[in-house]
Amino acid sequence: MTTAPPARDARPVNAAPPPPQAPRPYATATPLPAQSTTSTAAVSPQGASNVAVHPSVVPIPSRRAIPPVSDRVDRGQGDSAHAVAHRRALGRLMDRLADVVDLTPLDSGAPPDGALAQRIAQASAAGAEALRAAGELPPEVDVEALVADAQRELLSLGPLDRLLEDAEVSEIQVFRYDHVIAMHGRRRVIAEVGFSSERAVGRAIRRLCMAAGQPIEAGASFVERTLPKGRRLFAVLPPAATSTLVIRKPQRPDVTLDDLVRNGTISRAMAGLLAQCVLGRGNLLVTGTRDAGTGWLLGALAAAAQSDDRFVVLQEEDELALDHPNTLSIALGATTDERTRAVRAAVRIRPERVVVSSFSGHVAAEIVDAIGGGMDGVLAASRAPTLRQAVTRLPADIAATRPGITPETAREWLASSFDLAIEIALLRDGRHRVLRIAELAVEGGQIAIRDVFTFVVERTAAGGALEGTFHPSGLVPDIVEDLQSRGLSVDTSTSFRRNR
Template sequence: MSLTDRLTDRLGGHRPERPAAPAAPPRAPRPVRRIEPEAGPVAVRPVDPLAEFKERAAQQLFERIGARMNDAGLSEQQLHAIARDELVRIVEDEQVPLTPAERAVLLDEIAADVLGLGPLERLLDDVDVSEIMVNGPDRIYVERSGRLQLEPASFTGERQLRRVIERIVSRVGRRIDESSPLVDARLADGSRVNAVIPPLAVGGSCLTIRKFAAQPLTVQDLIRLGTMSEDMAMLLDACVAARLNVIVSGGTGTGKTTLLNVLSSYIPETERIVTIEDAVELQLQQEHVVRLESRPPNIEGRGEVTIRDLVRNALRMRPDRIVVGECRGGETLDMLQAMNTGHEGSISTVHANSPRDAIARLETLVLMAGMDLPLRAIREQIASAVDLIVQVSRLRDGTRRITRITEVQGMETDVVTLQDAFVFDHRAGVDASGRVLGLAMPTGVRPRFVERFADAGISVPAHVFGLDAAR
């Protein structure tokens, strides 16, 4: 008998027998259309018979220590110790006969509901889970190896889910309520969190957590995973060392931040780096790093500090490199101006599906700065500031690959000219398991920025570009 069944019996949680329904009169059989079952396993969510007891114990715990949960003078360890002592008393008051092992399991589950993240704790500890998506209290999806799966776990109700959301956002000084029903936040380990509650979320509160890797991926990890080849890594290393301005382009969930981390690792230890983000995600390993994070307005609508404010301030901090987590508004104009005025070697990301789309996206973001600039002037700024666009894509097998490395060569008439150095070859197809076999191949064209490698004393072999050494 399982622990849950044994505890259910001891708590008197047996299910009452339903009276037998009166027998229905016999009916003539009718033909039944055969319906083929859908392919793939179906997740069956088990019913927790102790859910009512756990919810009752959690509510009692809130009533007893609710005032202490936001006490800044208590450390996380002290708060957990106080909560566990109170939980022991609550369970004893219920007069439930439990063995020490059973009591420890029950106390851990209730403590996770009240002080932790409830059913999400196990998923956060699972190294195979890269993203958690909560669509209401009874629907939890996770991403494993690039595939979405429905989890059997669930919250006891909307109240528990709201408690978890409020606990997350309060720890980073954010708020969420009916007047501000959506928020971006992060967990203690840096995982990115987005929450939306009613009335915006019609079917119940929604929570999305993009997990933060305990150990940041290195360039060797990306080579092993097939995200890039050794030749591509050699080229990107040279581009960062030669202080080229790099834009990482890609869609949502394609691994832009991960690649930005890897590119930032190529920055020499002797340089001063200023990072600017909405929510701190970058994991730079250098020592001389200044990390800046934007701030939303307070409940009175004041005190907001935007990414654009931080970019402007970073220019006064004597940075050798400026790393912007993502350009998504008017700060793009300030970023381009910084790249054009002595801050070479800056790196940022942008949402776009191709290098050409990235140029168009940058144009649109510059217009969001509110400056009445002609389109040609904007394109000249982009062509002069950006040297390289690295396109990251998520393929149909769930893997993330660098599909293009593209040089921004300049302007011809009113068009920004681009030249691919690497292009992903899809002609290899897929293997038996559905994994894409293609690789990003050099185009055989030597980029113009190779001249800057020579000025910086950097040597890149000709075979990296698909050329013979004789050429």
């Protein structure tokens, strides 16, 4: 919205097996096409459909229904006596299978041929019955569920199947083969079923990479892939370490500012100001760490825009999926040239809104240049522990990419580019809070943070919940006058009145 550094007044800073089902893929739903390792600023409509993966060649019996992982207590059922007995039985069954079926062809990650899959299906059922007949299965172990888990591990992705399909699970962690953790927000839940061996984890990693169109190269120990639906895979393989896997799902920020008010992330007055800023096509900078909820806040801000506004989302990967009908996602790419071209492509499209999920380096410099050239409606997120740290680092990023400009000029550019800055954090009680909404100004050659609203922690309640209050500072930000001149209503008589 603002295109040049405005003159600002100096003000103080306020601080039974079912019938066979239809064959399934590796439970990765609709994978993306093969990814190029060096992509240009590829433009693709948000939510475009993807190609299908290799289907399983034999139906896998369904496990008996269990509650979604996210509905269990923090320890889940993963440490229950039943779960421990089931995992041990699964290990014994896998040992029997390895004695009667050559499982080596599965290690490449490629889907098994029909003959091998049929042998596995028959051997797993026969092996489980043999264990039961020999008295090697505890009475609490469900034989049907045991067979289903064995086949799922050998023919699909084992315990990852359910977790990938559970919309409440945001991240999956496997640091030990028999210890699979599902993240639901900040809650860690131990999955009831783990893998039977390190070998099984490595097999699942290879299958995921093949489904993504990028098989693991021989000798590779560190793996990073974009999976179907924008999921990100990070894995470490022997000999660097035991097989380790993290799958992070993209944020689906289907929340509104009203939702954030209801859950205590912001106050009603703060939401009103931010909503009017978005409608007035103000430029907003959001800062916070990766788990602070910057993506959710960006989504809530975007939801405040007009329904017919066109959005362009600039992001390093499909990590942010806005629930908006007119959205275009542009990959930033890995190189400086790719990032520059991506930003310039977004500017040339002339959307009403530009959302930047990673505002730093060359991207920050290009966005600031574009704002100086008249672009507005920018919603940008910068990863930093605090707003103060962000505004200290970002001018250095801009100056480093623009030889000849001084640090003071870079600070002026940054401060004049954004109408408001928002700091969001994840507090130790596991709740997200917007800690401050502020204006940026330059005073004495340095960026000053002039608070409009702050959150003050007042006490720790029973159970560890942090209780506090959102306080207006009394400062009416400069953008309010601009919004009012555009016919947007901002109540200055009560919204910004300082608490007594």
